[in-house]
Amino acid sequence: MQQTEARASAGGDLQEYHRLLAREPDSLRFAEYADLLRRGGQLLDAREVCERGLARHPGYPTGHVVMGDIHNDLGDPGKAEAEWRHALTLDSGHPLAHLRLGDLHLSRGDRDRAVAAFEAALIYSPDQAEARAKLTELRGSDPLPDEFAAASPEAASRRPGERPAWLDERRLQDLVSRLASSPHIEEAALADGEGAVWAHSSERTMAGSTGPAGTSFAEEAMSLLARLGAGRLRSALIRSDASCLRIVPLGEWTLLAAIAIEAHIGEVDAAIEAVLADNPGDSAEEGDWA
Amino acid sequence: MIDNTKSSDARPEDSLASLLELPGVLAGMVATEEGLPLAARLRSELDEDALAAAAAVLGRLGAKALNAADQGALGLLVLDASKFRFMVRPLAVGYLMVVTDPSTEPDPVAEQMSSTVMELDRATAELVKDHTA
Numbered sequence: 001m002q003q004t005e006a007r008a009s010a011g012g013d014l015q016e017y018h019r020l021l022a023r024e025p026d027s028l029r030f031a032e033y034a035d036l037l038r039r040g041g042q043l044l045d046a047r048e049v050c051e052r053g054l055a056r057h058p059g060y061p062t063g064h065v066v067m068g069d070i071h072n073d074l075g076d077p078g079k080a081e082a083e084w085r086h087a088l089t090l091d092s093g094h095p096l097a098h099l100r101l102g103d104l105h106l107s108r109g110d111r112d113r114a115v116a117a118f119e120a121a122l123i124y125s126p127d128q129a130e131a132r133a134k135l136t137e138l139r140g141s142d143p144l145p146d147e148f149a150a151a152s153p154e155a156a157s158r159r160p161g162e163r164p165a166w167l168d169e170r171r172l173q174d175l176v177s178r179l180a181s182s183p184h185i186e187e188a189a190l191a192d193g194e195g196a197v198w199a200h201s202s203e204r205t206m207a208g209s210t211g212p213a214g215t216s217f218a219e220e221a222m223s224l225l226a227r228l229g230a231g232r233l234r235s236a237l238i239r240s241d242a243s244c245l246r247i248v249p250l251g252e253w254t255l256l257a258a259i260a261i262e263a264h265i266g267e268v269d270a271a272i273e274a275v276l277a278d279n280p281g282d283s284a285e286e287g288d289w290a
Numbered sequence: 291m292i293d294n295t296k297s298s299d300a301r302p303e304d305s306l307a308s309l310l311e312l313p314g315v316l317a318g319m320v321a322t323e324e325g326l327p328l329a330a331r332l333r334s335e336l337d338e339d340a341l342a343a344a345a346a347v348l349g350r351l352g353a354k355a356l357n358a359a360d361q362g363a364l365g366l367l368v369l370d371a372s373k374f375r376f377m378v379r380p381l382a383v384g385y386l387m388v389v390t391d392p393s394t395e396p397d398p399v400a401e402q403m404s405s406t407v408m409e410l411d412r413a414t415a416e417l418v419k420d421h422t423a
Contacts, residue, residue: 209360236370238366
Protein backbone atom coordinates (compact mmCIF):
# COMPACT_ATOMS: atom_id res chain seq x y z
CA MET A 1 0.00 0.00 0.00
CA GLN A 2 2.77 2.40 0.96
CA GLN A 3 4.70 1.64 -2.21
CA THR A 4 1.57 2.28 -4.21
CA GLU A 5 1.23 5.70 -2.57
CA ALA A 6 4.85 6.52 -3.33
CA ARG A 7 4.24 5.78 -6.98
CA ALA A 8 1.02 7.77 -6.85
CA SER A 9 2.76 10.82 -5.46
CA ALA A 10 5.24 10.66 -8.32
CA GLY A 11 2.64 9.97 -10.92
CA GLY A 12 0.11 12.40 -9.62
CA ASP A 13 -2.89 10.21 -8.95
CA LEU A 14 -5.46 12.58 -7.45
CA GLN A 15 -7.33 9.86 -5.61
CA GLU A 16 -4.20 8.63 -3.90
CA TYR A 17 -3.36 12.17 -2.80
CA HIS A 18 -6.93 12.56 -1.52
CA ARG A 19 -6.65 9.37 0.54
CA LEU A 20 -3.20 10.33 1.84
CA LEU A 21 -4.42 13.70 3.07
CA ALA A 22 -7.58 12.21 4.56
CA ARG A 23 -5.39 9.87 6.59
CA GLU A 24 -2.71 12.49 7.37
CA PRO A 25 -4.38 15.90 7.28
CA ASP A 26 -1.24 17.61 8.62
CA SER A 27 0.85 16.50 5.65
CA LEU A 28 2.58 19.22 3.65
CA ARG A 29 1.62 17.32 0.52
CA PHE A 30 -1.51 19.41 0.33
CA ALA A 31 0.53 21.73 -1.89
CA GLU A 32 1.34 18.97 -4.40
CA TYR A 33 -2.30 17.87 -4.39
CA ALA A 34 -3.58 21.42 -4.90
CA ASP A 35 -1.08 22.00 -7.69
CA LEU A 36 -2.16 18.79 -9.41
CA LEU A 37 -5.82 19.85 -9.18
CA ARG A 38 -4.89 23.26 -10.60
CA ARG A 39 -3.03 21.74 -13.52
CA GLY A 40 -6.10 19.59 -14.20
CA GLY A 41 -8.27 22.69 -14.32
CA GLN A 42 -10.12 21.96 -11.05
CA LEU A 43 -9.35 25.44 -9.77
CA LEU A 44 -12.01 25.77 -7.09
CA ASP A 45 -11.14 22.37 -5.60
CA ALA A 46 -7.47 23.33 -5.76
CA ARG A 47 -8.16 26.56 -3.92
CA GLU A 48 -10.12 24.75 -1.21
CA VAL A 49 -7.37 22.15 -0.66
CA CYS A 50 -4.69 24.85 -0.55
CA GLU A 51 -6.67 27.04 1.84
CA ARG A 52 -7.18 24.10 4.17
CA GLY A 53 -3.48 23.22 4.05
CA LEU A 54 -2.34 26.79 4.62
CA ALA A 55 -4.69 27.09 7.60
CA ARG A 56 -2.63 24.28 9.17
CA HIS A 57 0.75 25.44 7.80
CA PRO A 58 0.64 29.21 7.32
CA GLY A 59 4.44 29.37 7.31
CA TYR A 60 4.89 26.95 4.40
CA PRO A 61 6.20 29.08 1.50
CA THR A 62 5.56 26.52 -1.25
CA GLY A 63 1.90 26.41 -0.20
CA HIS A 64 1.68 30.16 -0.79
CA VAL A 65 3.37 29.83 -4.19
CA VAL A 66 0.77 27.24 -5.22
CA MET A 67 -2.03 29.43 -3.86
CA GLY A 68 -0.64 32.28 -5.96
CA ASP A 69 -0.69 30.03 -9.03
CA ILE A 70 -4.31 29.13 -8.35
CA HIS A 71 -5.34 32.79 -7.99
CA ASN A 72 -3.48 33.58 -11.19
CA ASP A 73 -5.30 30.83 -13.07
CA LEU A 74 -8.57 32.11 -11.59
CA GLY A 75 -7.80 35.44 -13.22
CA ASP A 76 -6.79 37.40 -10.12
CA PRO A 77 -3.13 38.43 -10.61
CA GLY A 78 -3.33 40.86 -7.67
CA LYS A 79 -4.09 38.09 -5.19
CA ALA A 80 -1.52 35.89 -6.94
CA GLU A 81 1.18 38.52 -6.51
CA ALA A 82 0.31 38.92 -2.83
CA GLU A 83 0.73 35.17 -2.26
CA TRP A 84 4.03 34.98 -4.15
CA ARG A 85 5.37 37.98 -2.26
CA HIS A 86 4.24 36.43 1.01
CA ALA A 87 6.16 33.26 0.09
CA LEU A 88 9.30 35.40 -0.23
CA THR A 89 8.79 36.88 3.23
CA LEU A 90 8.87 33.29 4.53
CA ASP A 91 11.77 32.17 2.33
CA SER A 92 13.52 35.01 0.56
CA GLY A 93 15.28 32.54 -1.73
CA HIS A 94 12.26 30.58 -2.93
CA PRO A 95 13.12 30.25 -6.65
CA LEU A 96 9.56 29.50 -7.81
CA ALA A 97 8.23 32.63 -6.11
CA HIS A 98 10.90 34.72 -7.87
CA LEU A 99 10.11 32.96 -11.14
CA ARG A 100 6.37 33.63 -10.84
CA LEU A 101 6.96 37.30 -10.02
CA GLY A 102 9.27 37.52 -13.03
CA ASP A 103 6.50 36.17 -15.25
CA LEU A 104 4.05 38.63 -13.74
CA HIS A 105 6.38 41.61 -14.36
CA LEU A 106 6.91 40.38 -17.90
CA SER A 107 3.15 40.18 -18.51
CA ARG A 108 2.92 43.81 -17.34
CA GLY A 109 5.69 44.84 -19.70
CA ASP A 110 8.13 45.62 -16.89
CA ARG A 111 11.27 44.12 -18.39
CA ASP A 112 13.73 45.42 -15.77
CA ARG A 113 11.81 44.01 -12.83
CA ALA A 114 11.31 40.74 -14.69
CA VAL A 115 15.07 40.46 -15.29
CA ALA A 116 15.74 41.18 -11.60
CA ALA A 117 13.25 38.50 -10.53
CA PHE A 118 14.68 35.86 -12.90
CA GLU A 119 18.19 36.74 -11.74
CA ALA A 120 17.08 36.30 -8.12
CA ALA A 121 15.62 32.89 -8.99
CA LEU A 122 18.98 31.89 -10.51
CA ILE A 123 21.03 33.25 -7.63
CA TYR A 124 19.11 31.10 -5.19
CA SER A 125 18.74 28.12 -7.48
CA PRO A 126 21.33 27.98 -10.29
CA ASP A 127 19.69 24.86 -11.71
CA GLN A 128 16.41 26.73 -12.34
CA ALA A 129 16.27 26.05 -16.08
CA GLU A 130 13.08 28.04 -16.74
CA ALA A 131 14.46 31.20 -15.14
CA ARG A 132 17.73 30.74 -17.03
CA ALA A 133 15.95 30.36 -20.36
CA LYS A 134 13.75 33.42 -19.78
CA LEU A 135 16.67 35.52 -18.60
CA THR A 136 18.74 34.49 -21.61
CA GLU A 137 15.87 35.41 -23.91
CA LEU A 138 15.35 38.78 -22.22
CA ARG A 139 19.03 39.65 -22.38
CA GLY A 140 19.14 38.89 -26.09
CA SER A 141 22.72 39.00 -27.35
CA ASP A 142 24.12 40.04 -23.94
CA PRO A 143 25.77 37.01 -22.32
CA LEU A 144 24.73 36.07 -18.79
CA PRO A 145 27.08 37.43 -16.13
CA ASP A 146 29.51 34.96 -14.52
CA GLU A 147 27.51 34.70 -11.32
CA PHE A 148 24.67 33.11 -13.29
CA ALA A 149 26.88 30.56 -14.98
CA ALA A 150 25.26 27.14 -15.08
CA ALA A 151 25.85 25.08 -11.98
CA SER A 152 25.19 21.41 -11.47
CA PRO A 153 22.42 20.37 -9.07
CA GLU A 154 25.14 18.84 -6.91
CA ALA A 155 26.91 22.20 -6.64
CA ALA A 156 23.67 23.91 -5.74
CA SER A 157 22.89 21.43 -3.01
CA ARG A 158 26.27 22.08 -1.39
CA ARG A 159 25.43 25.67 -0.58
CA PRO A 160 24.36 25.87 3.07
CA GLY A 161 21.31 27.96 3.68
CA GLU A 162 19.20 26.24 1.07
CA ARG A 163 17.13 23.11 1.04
CA PRO A 164 18.87 20.40 -0.97
CA ALA A 165 16.84 19.56 -4.04
CA TRP A 166 16.40 15.97 -2.89
CA LEU A 167 15.10 16.79 0.60
CA ASP A 168 11.37 16.20 0.60
CA GLU A 169 9.03 15.35 3.42
CA ARG A 170 9.75 11.61 3.19
CA ARG A 171 13.44 12.11 3.78
CA LEU A 172 13.45 14.38 6.84
CA GLN A 173 13.99 11.53 9.29
CA ASP A 174 16.57 9.99 6.99
CA LEU A 175 18.54 13.25 6.99
CA VAL A 176 18.60 13.69 10.77
CA SER A 177 19.53 10.03 11.29
CA ARG A 178 22.47 10.31 8.90
CA LEU A 179 23.60 13.59 10.47
CA ALA A 180 23.46 12.10 13.97
CA SER A 181 25.73 9.28 12.82
CA SER A 182 28.48 11.81 11.96
CA PRO A 183 31.34 11.72 14.47
CA HIS A 184 30.97 15.33 15.71
CA ILE A 185 27.16 15.52 15.77
CA GLU A 186 25.42 14.24 18.87
CA GLU A 187 21.80 14.96 17.92
CA ALA A 188 19.94 16.47 15.01
CA ALA A 189 16.43 17.71 14.31
CA LEU A 190 14.45 19.46 11.58
CA ALA A 191 11.91 22.11 12.56
CA ASP A 192 9.38 23.89 10.38
CA GLY A 193 8.90 27.65 10.14
CA GLU A 194 6.97 27.71 13.37
CA GLY A 195 9.55 25.74 15.34
CA ALA A 196 7.63 22.45 15.38
CA VAL A 197 10.09 19.56 15.23
CA TRP A 198 9.18 17.14 12.41
CA ALA A 199 12.10 14.76 12.70
CA HIS A 200 14.72 14.25 15.37
CA SER A 201 17.41 11.75 16.22
CA SER A 202 16.84 11.78 19.98
CA GLU A 203 14.28 12.95 22.51
CA ARG A 204 17.05 14.15 24.85
CA THR A 205 17.10 17.84 23.96
CA MET A 206 15.83 18.18 20.41
CA ALA A 207 12.18 17.40 21.07
CA GLY A 208 11.78 20.14 23.67
CA SER A 209 12.17 23.88 23.36
CA THR A 210 15.22 23.72 21.08
CA GLY A 211 13.08 23.72 17.91
CA PRO A 212 11.20 26.95 18.64
CA ALA A 213 14.32 28.58 20.10
CA GLY A 214 16.48 27.69 17.09
CA THR A 215 13.85 28.70 14.54
CA SER A 216 13.20 32.00 16.30
CA PHE A 217 16.94 32.68 16.39
CA ALA A 218 17.26 31.98 12.65
CA GLU A 219 14.37 34.31 11.80
CA GLU A 220 15.74 37.18 13.88
CA ALA A 221 19.27 36.63 12.57
CA MET A 222 18.01 36.75 8.97
CA SER A 223 16.26 40.01 9.71
CA LEU A 224 19.44 41.47 11.20
CA LEU A 225 21.56 40.37 8.23
CA ALA A 226 19.07 41.98 5.86
CA ARG A 227 19.35 45.27 7.77
CA LEU A 228 23.15 45.06 7.63
CA GLY A 229 23.17 44.18 3.93
CA ALA A 230 25.27 41.15 4.83
CA GLY A 231 23.53 38.67 2.55
CA ARG A 232 21.69 35.48 3.36
CA LEU A 233 22.03 33.44 6.54
CA ARG A 234 23.93 30.27 5.74
CA SER A 235 24.32 28.89 9.25
CA ALA A 236 24.79 29.83 12.88
CA LEU A 237 26.60 28.31 15.79
CA ILE A 238 25.76 29.02 19.42
CA ARG A 239 28.16 27.67 22.01
CA SER A 240 27.95 27.65 25.79
CA ASP A 241 30.22 25.87 28.23
CA ALA A 242 27.64 23.07 28.35
CA SER A 243 26.55 22.65 24.76
CA CYS A 244 27.01 23.67 21.16
CA LEU A 245 24.16 24.14 18.70
CA ARG A 246 24.50 24.47 14.91
CA ILE A 247 21.54 26.07 13.14
CA VAL A 248 21.24 25.75 9.35
CA PRO A 249 18.26 27.16 7.46
CA LEU A 250 17.21 24.81 4.66
CA GLY A 251 14.47 26.68 2.86
CA GLU A 252 11.27 26.17 4.80
CA TRP A 253 13.08 23.91 7.28
CA THR A 254 15.60 24.72 9.99
CA LEU A 255 18.23 22.12 10.76
CA LEU A 256 19.33 21.99 14.39
CA ALA A 257 22.40 19.97 15.34
CA ALA A 258 23.81 19.51 18.84
CA ILE A 259 27.53 19.06 18.34
CA ALA A 260 30.39 17.93 20.53
CA ILE A 261 31.65 20.86 22.58
CA GLU A 262 35.25 20.17 21.60
CA ALA A 263 34.49 19.80 17.89
CA HIS A 264 36.10 22.15 15.39
CA ILE A 265 33.54 24.24 13.54
CA GLY A 266 35.08 23.51 10.15
CA GLU A 267 34.89 19.75 10.68
CA VAL A 268 31.25 19.95 11.76
CA ASP A 269 30.35 22.03 8.72
CA ALA A 270 32.14 19.62 6.42
CA ALA A 271 30.14 16.75 7.94
CA ILE A 272 26.84 18.62 7.54
CA GLU A 273 27.61 19.67 3.97
CA ALA A 274 28.60 16.12 3.06
CA VAL A 275 25.27 14.77 4.29
CA LEU A 276 23.31 17.55 2.58
CA ALA A 277 25.12 16.95 -0.70
CA ASP A 278 24.65 13.21 -0.58
CA ASN A 279 21.36 12.40 -2.28
CA PRO A 280 20.12 9.18 -0.73
CA GLY A 281 18.11 8.49 -3.86
CA ASP A 282 15.15 6.23 -3.35
CA SER A 283 16.62 4.45 -0.37
CA ALA A 284 14.41 6.31 2.11
CA GLU A 285 11.61 4.15 3.37
CA GLU A 286 8.11 5.39 2.76
CA GLY A 287 6.52 6.27 6.08
CA ASP A 288 9.77 7.37 7.76
CA TRP A 289 8.50 10.88 7.98
CA ALA A 290 4.95 10.25 9.12
CA MET B 291 36.08 54.76 24.13
CA ILE B 292 37.60 53.04 27.15
CA ASP B 293 40.57 54.97 28.46
CA ASN B 294 42.61 52.49 30.44
CA THR B 295 46.04 53.98 29.84
CA LYS B 296 46.45 54.78 33.53
CA SER B 297 46.20 51.20 34.68
CA SER B 298 47.57 49.23 31.77
CA ASP B 299 49.68 49.68 28.68
CA ALA B 300 47.26 47.57 26.65
CA ARG B 301 44.35 49.54 25.18
CA PRO B 302 41.28 47.78 23.70
CA GLU B 303 42.38 48.88 20.23
CA ASP B 304 45.71 47.12 20.78
CA SER B 305 43.94 43.92 21.75
CA LEU B 306 41.83 44.17 18.63
CA ALA B 307 44.93 44.74 16.51
CA SER B 308 46.11 41.18 17.09
CA LEU B 309 42.78 39.93 15.73
CA LEU B 310 43.14 42.06 12.61
CA GLU B 311 46.48 40.38 11.93
CA LEU B 312 44.70 37.11 11.22
CA PRO B 313 44.01 36.46 7.54
CA GLY B 314 40.47 37.21 6.45
CA VAL B 315 39.57 39.36 9.48
CA LEU B 316 37.81 42.54 8.34
CA ALA B 317 36.84 44.12 11.64
CA GLY B 318 37.16 43.82 15.41
CA MET B 319 34.73 45.57 17.69
CA VAL B 320 34.03 45.99 21.40
CA ALA B 321 30.46 47.06 22.09
CA THR B 322 28.43 47.61 25.22
CA GLU B 323 25.40 45.47 26.02
CA GLU B 324 23.33 48.39 24.73
CA GLY B 325 25.09 48.30 21.37
CA LEU B 326 27.34 51.34 21.74
CA PRO B 327 30.86 51.11 20.27
CA LEU B 328 33.69 51.13 22.84
CA ALA B 329 36.58 50.30 20.53
CA ALA B 330 36.85 49.31 16.90
CA ARG B 331 39.38 48.32 14.27
CA LEU B 332 37.82 48.27 10.84
CA ARG B 333 39.69 47.11 7.78
CA SER B 334 36.92 47.82 5.31
CA GLU B 335 34.19 50.39 4.98
CA LEU B 336 31.94 48.71 7.53
CA ASP B 337 29.79 51.00 9.63
CA GLU B 338 31.06 51.14 13.22
CA ASP B 339 27.74 52.06 14.83
CA ALA B 340 25.79 49.46 12.86
CA LEU B 341 28.31 46.78 13.81
CA ALA B 342 28.19 47.70 17.48
CA ALA B 343 24.40 47.48 17.46
CA ALA B 344 24.62 44.15 15.63
CA ALA B 345 27.07 42.78 18.21
CA ALA B 346 24.63 43.50 21.01
CA VAL B 347 21.65 42.10 19.10
CA LEU B 348 23.52 38.91 18.21
CA GLY B 349 24.78 38.49 21.77
CA ARG B 350 21.25 38.83 23.11
CA LEU B 351 19.81 36.48 20.46
CA GLY B 352 22.39 33.80 21.24
CA ALA B 353 21.83 34.09 24.99
CA LYS B 354 18.06 33.96 24.48
CA ALA B 355 18.25 30.82 22.34
CA LEU B 356 20.48 29.04 24.86
CA ASN B 357 18.30 30.16 27.74
CA ALA B 358 15.14 28.91 26.02
CA ALA B 359 16.74 25.51 25.52
CA ASP B 360 18.23 25.56 29.05
CA GLN B 361 21.72 25.12 27.62
CA GLY B 362 23.81 27.49 29.75
CA ALA B 363 25.35 30.90 29.20
CA LEU B 364 26.62 32.13 25.83
CA GLY B 365 30.28 31.43 25.11
CA LEU B 366 30.56 32.03 21.37
CA LEU B 367 28.18 32.83 18.56
CA VAL B 368 29.12 32.45 14.91
CA LEU B 369 26.80 33.72 12.20
CA ASP B 370 27.69 32.73 8.65
CA ALA B 371 26.16 34.99 6.04
CA SER B 372 26.78 34.92 2.32
CA LYS B 373 28.87 38.12 2.43
CA PHE B 374 30.46 38.05 5.92
CA ARG B 375 30.96 35.89 9.00
CA PHE B 376 30.16 37.45 12.38
CA MET B 377 31.69 35.99 15.54
CA VAL B 378 30.58 37.25 18.96
CA ARG B 379 31.88 36.53 22.46
CA PRO B 380 30.49 38.08 25.65
CA LEU B 381 32.75 40.39 27.64
CA ALA B 382 32.50 41.83 31.15
CA VAL B 383 31.54 45.16 29.55
CA GLY B 384 29.47 43.88 26.64
CA TYR B 385 30.55 41.97 23.55
CA LEU B 386 33.57 41.36 21.37
CA MET B 387 32.64 40.92 17.73
CA VAL B 388 34.87 40.00 14.82
CA VAL B 389 33.78 40.21 11.18
CA THR B 390 35.59 38.02 8.69
CA ASP B 391 35.43 37.06 5.08
CA PRO B 392 32.99 34.11 4.85
CA SER B 393 35.68 31.80 3.47
CA THR B 394 38.05 32.38 6.41
CA GLU B 395 38.88 29.41 8.63
CA PRO B 396 36.86 30.14 11.81
CA ASP B 397 38.71 28.09 14.41
CA PRO B 398 41.93 30.20 14.60
CA VAL B 399 39.81 33.35 14.89
CA ALA B 400 37.72 31.81 17.67
CA GLU B 401 40.88 30.87 19.57
CA GLN B 402 42.38 34.34 19.20
CA MET B 403 39.08 35.82 20.37
CA SER B 404 39.35 33.79 23.60
CA SER B 405 42.74 35.38 24.32
CA THR B 406 41.43 38.82 23.44
CA VAL B 407 38.44 38.41 25.76
CA MET B 408 40.78 37.54 28.62
CA GLU B 409 42.94 40.59 27.88
CA LEU B 410 39.97 42.91 27.67
CA ASP B 411 38.30 41.54 30.81
CA ARG B 412 41.59 41.87 32.70
CA ALA B 413 41.97 45.47 31.53
CA THR B 414 38.38 46.21 32.53
CA ALA B 415 38.91 44.72 36.00
CA GLU B 416 42.03 46.88 36.49
CA LEU B 417 40.15 49.92 35.32
CA VAL B 418 37.35 49.28 37.79
CA LYS B 419 39.89 48.65 40.56
CA ASP B 420 41.70 51.94 39.81
CA HIS B 421 38.42 53.79 39.63
CA THR B 422 37.20 52.51 42.99
CA ALA B 423 40.58 52.96 44.75
